[in-house]
């Protein structure tokens with residue numbers, strides 16, 4: 001575990017803090033008319049649990065993500081870079097609402113940006 005990575009999860013309030021942020025993010029995502037349809041029929045409790053684990057895993061060396069491969073789970077859904085940006089905007093709002101510092105928010109967004117190709121992979125082909 002690297003010290004700086006463990007510090008980042010701490011700055012998010014640990015696992016409990018990340019879960020609060022994730023729950024708030026999905027409230028915003030599901031209220032967004034451009035994003036909500038992607039989640040029709042998706043079990044949100046499991047989604048929030050796996051998203052919490054994922055964010056914890058990229059902000060701490062101690063947590064392992066055990067969910068589905070990100071490329072596979074997002075493939076064929078038509079998710080574009082615009083959707084990805086809006087999604088990250090809702091995450092930013094949720095982090096701010098939970099009093100996470102702007103420095104820590106920048107670090108989280110920087111890490112998530114590395115996954116944009118996996119999330120939007122198929123949309124280059126069929127829009």
Ligand code: HEM
Pocket residue numbers: 035038039042043046047050051054066067068069070073074079083084087112115119
């Ligand atoms: C940084 C961006 C994102 C990350 C890190 C992320 C991560 C995840 C994770 C961890 C899961 C759960 C996988 C599992 O159940 O094992 C998931 C599922 C899902 N994601 Fe994302 N996601 C991102 C962006 C998006 C965007 C932008 C959309 C759509 C606009 C989206 C739509 C979905 C849907 C619909 C599922 C549920 C799939 C299912 O259970 O059938 N994701 N995502």
